[in-house]
Amino acid sequence: MMTNNTANFLADTNIKSFAQHKKIPKVIEESALIALSHYPELKDAEIDFVFKQNIKKSVMQAQPKFATILKKRKKRAYQINISAMFKLTHSATPIHQLPQNIMIGWIGHELGHVMDYRQRNLVGMLGFGVGYLFSEKYIQKAERVADTFAVNHGLGAYIIDTKRFILDQTDLPEKYKARIARLYLSPDDIVEQVRKLEEAKTLDKSF
DSSP states (O other): OOHHHHHHHHSSSGGGGGGTEEEEGEEEEEHHHHHHHOOOOGTTTTTEEESSSSSTTTTTEEEEEEEGGOOOOOGGGEEEEEESSSESSSSSEEESSHHHHHHHHHHHHHHHHHHHHHHEEEEEHHHHHHHHHHOOOHHHHHHHHHHHHHHIIIIHHHHHHHHHHTTTTTOOHHHHHHHHHSSSOOHHHHHHHHHHHHHHHHHHOOO
């Protein structure tokens, strides 16, 4: 259901302009476009949002398209894989039926990964792949970088909602929640990042 805030946002923003070069399933289009609107740098990036039946250890996963990995950074294409079902211990819910603020936060985090990838040359991308496969410390760093990109692009409130939604789910496997708590910024960490960002903006305006 569309909230008043979302309706106001859509009225004030040419939201459809963020759909160029993107392939988005209709059922998540609004959430994806709101998340994308916070990343104007990605307006010309080719990004496909693809539903998958199963993504190992994850609900969403951003990755460069292999066929474009040798291209210049701004010419690479990306794919965001999305688990079709949000799986709980004893049940499952179609992912698009999650609250919209949760979907925006989750997609916003994955777009943070895309921002990170676009900074990396070929060697950097290959190093990222190896590090992510074999080092939990590297995964932690990469996930926190993605969260930070999202916060710095104005998605802090959505990221906080998403973290709390995951960690407060009594019917989510404890192993998954422990992984999220261990590798990602906590809701309190995000709140602190948002506070510092707002403080910095206030200082900038005072000069």
